[in-house]
Amino acid sequence: MKATDLKLQELLTFSDGHIDFQGRRLVLHDINAFSQLRKDLLEGLGPVPTRRILTRFGYYWGQEDAAAMTRMFKWDSLEEWLRAGPVMHSLQGVTKAIVQDLQLDENSEHLFMEITWHNSGEAEEHLAAVGIAEEPVCWMLTGYASGYASFCMNKDIIFIETQCYATNKPVCTAIGRDVESWGKEVEPYLTYFHEIEIRKKILDLTEKLKLSEQKLAKQRKNLPKFKTSLPSFFEVNSPAFERVVELATRVATYDSSLLITGESGVGKEVMARYIHRLSLRNQGPFVGINCAALPESLLASELFGHKAGSFTGASHDRCGLFEEANNGTIFLDEIGDISPSLQLNLLRVLQEREITRVGENQPRKVNVRVIAATNRDLIKATQEGTFRDELYYRLRVIEIEIPPLRHRTEDILPLARFFVERFSKKLKKPNVKLDAKCLNYLQEYTWPGNIRELENTIERAIVLCNDEIIRPEDFSLKILYPANPTANPHRSLAEIEIEHIQNVLELTHGNKSQAIKILGISQATLWRKLKQLQ
Numbered sequence: 001m002k003a004t005d006l007k008l009q010e011l012l013t014f015s016d017g018h019i020d021f022q023g024r025r026l027v028l029h030d031i032n033a034f035s036q037l038r039k040d041l042l043e044g045l046g047p048v049p050t051r052r053i054l055t056r057f058g059y060y061w062g063q064e065d066a067a068a069m070t071r072m073f074k075w076d077s078l079e080e081w082l083r084a085g086p087v088m089h090s091l092q093g094v095t096k097a098i099v100q101d102l103q104l105d106e107n108s109e110h111l112f113m114e115i116t117w118h119n120s121g122e123a124e125e126h127l128a129a130v131g132i133a134e135e136p137v138c139w140m141l142t143g144y145a146s147g148y149a150s151f152c153m154n155k156d157i158i159f160i161e162t163q164c165y166a167t168n169k170p171v172c173t174a175i176g177r178d179v180e181s182w183g184k185e186v187e188p189y190l191t192y193f194h195e196i197e198i199r200k201k202i203l204d205l206t207e208k209l210k211l212s213e214q215k216l217a218k219q220r221k222n223l224p225k226f227k228t229s230l231p232s233f234f235e236v237n238s239p240a241f242e243r244v245v246e247l248a249t250r251v252a253t254y255d256s257s258l259l260i261t262g263e264s265g266v267g268k269e270v271m272a273r274y275i276h277r278l279s280l281r282n283q284g285p286f287v288g289i290n291c292a293a294l295p296e297s298l299l300a301s302e303l304f305g306h307k308a309g310s311f312t313g314a315s316h317d318r319c320g321l322f323e324e325a326n327n328g329t330i331f332l333d334e335i336g337d338i339s340p341s342l343q344l345n346l347l348r349v350l351q352e353r354e355i356t357r358v359g360e361n362q363p364r365k366v367n368v369r370v371i372a373a374t375n376r377d378l379i380k381a382t383q384e385g386t387f388r389d390e391l392y393y394r395l396r397v398i399e400i401e402i403p404p405l406r407h408r409t410e411d412i413l414p415l416a417r418f419f420v421e422r423f424s425k426k427l428k429k430p431n432v433k434l435d436a437k438c439l440n441y442l443q444e445y446t447w448p449g450n451i452r453e454l455e456n457t458i459e460r461a462i463v464l465c466n467d468e469i470i471r472p473e474d475f476s477l478k479i480l481y482p483a484n485p486t487a488n489p490h491r492s493l494a495e496i497e498i499e500h501i502q503n504v505l506e507l508t509h510g511n512k513s514q515a516i517k518i519l520g521i522s523q524a525t526l527w528r529k530l531k532q533l534q
Contacts, residue, residue, distance in 0.1 A: 120138050248400055
């Protein structure tokens with residue numbers, strides 16, 4: 001999980017009189033009311049006590065958010081967990097927080113972090129209540145940043161605001177370091193952080209929230225089912241796919257033949273359509289065919305057309321797909337499955353730019369761009385003699401290899417959200433959203449079926465979900481409990497069976513009625529299996 005994967009709509013659930021943040025209740029407050037509170041505190045208590053109160057308030061808030069982030073997600077690294085704090089600050093509307101620098105030493109013992117806060121709500125509060133300040137006043141923001149980072153690092157991290165919008169500066173800036181790295185420079189600021197030994201309380205609250213979530217999951221089983229733009233497919237986050245899209249964009253305007261390779265389900269036809277849209281032929285047709293779907297005789301007729309009477313059922317002349325695609329693009333999917341004789345015919349098309357209909361001798365000129373695709377190893381096929389090497393090199397003027405989804409995990413969540421929006425409209429459940437607890441499962445699964453499997457998974461989850469929220473239990477068991485390649489291969493069948501039963505019971509939060517439906521066994525059988533564990 002990366003900090004940039006966080007989305008507000010997946011973290012919050014809104015209902016009448018309640019805003020839920022994954023088990024924590026949130027309340028919206030008005031900035032004008034809070035500025036008046038700040039003014040009353042300053043006038044009634046003085047600046048030092050007021051700063052201590054607001055700093056401690058922010059510190060506790062930051063610790064709560066840090067605990068929630070590690071409870072809900074598995075982060076790629078400590079750095080990503082730390083970066084999630086400023087992202088949460090931004091999502092909550094407090095400020096637009098941008099990490100300018102983040103340095104961790106080799107053993108993660110010492111931290112240096114620089115953050116800029118744009119449009120600080122706290123600075124605006126102070127300006128509205130008091131006016132221009134002489135010193136930085138974003139006390140809650142520094143408290144939050146300190147509390148969040150301290151929880152992550154499990155040691156005291158103090159942020160000091162070095163410039164502030166309330167002092168007539170363009171933005172607010174804060175520097176965070178561990179106390180040891182600050183040295184004596186931090187001593188005047190420590191008084192505002194006194195009596196903040198709350199980490200144990202936060203951890204206790206986190207455990208209570210986990211128990212509450214399990215109870216809520218059981219209650220959701222009894223809820224009735226309600227009957228109920230889009231990010232581009234090329235919202236690129238992974239470097240591997242970014243290189244693919246960059247290459248496709250560069251070659252799109254040229255008429256050179258293309259070969260798109262990759263595993264089944266990676267989106268080869270989608271890529272071919274993308275290239276056609278960017279090409280100089282985009283006003284012409286895009287015609288596609290799966291070469292593995294038809295027998296040789298029918299495929300030849302589909303591709304090149306036929307003359308009336310050339311075979312049984314050919315009652316009239318018919319043009320083929322190459323002619324239909326004239327001045328456009330033809331997409332030949334599963335090209336590695338065509339027969340040797342068709343390979344020879346296709347080679348002639350690429351060399352001479354002409355086709356001959358089945359049953360005719362008269363060649364016909366065609367003006368098409370050929371894009372082919374395969375999930376086979378064509379180099380190996382040429383070595384084995386099952387695919388003509390001349391055709392391979394004609395098709396592969398430029399090769400675009402699309403990586404499998406497991407090698408571009410940064411793209412999984414944008415794609416999942418894309419499919420949620422698409423299928424929520426198609427299935428007339430327009431308000432469906434992913435619960436944040438789904439994100440780890442989506443990113444950790446290896447997706448052997450690639451994008452096609454992800455698409456089908458999201459559609460299934462939308463059909464099955466209650467109250468328009470997709471939760472982990474709406475996914476199939478193979479996603480929640482994927483096979484472990486490192487598992488002991490010498491385990492007995494009984495051991496594997498018991499492990500599977502335990503996983504299902506964990507998924508259903510101990511609901512045996514639900515478990516026997518998933519397992520396909522009787523209640524008596526489940527009782528007997530569980531007794532074996534005792």
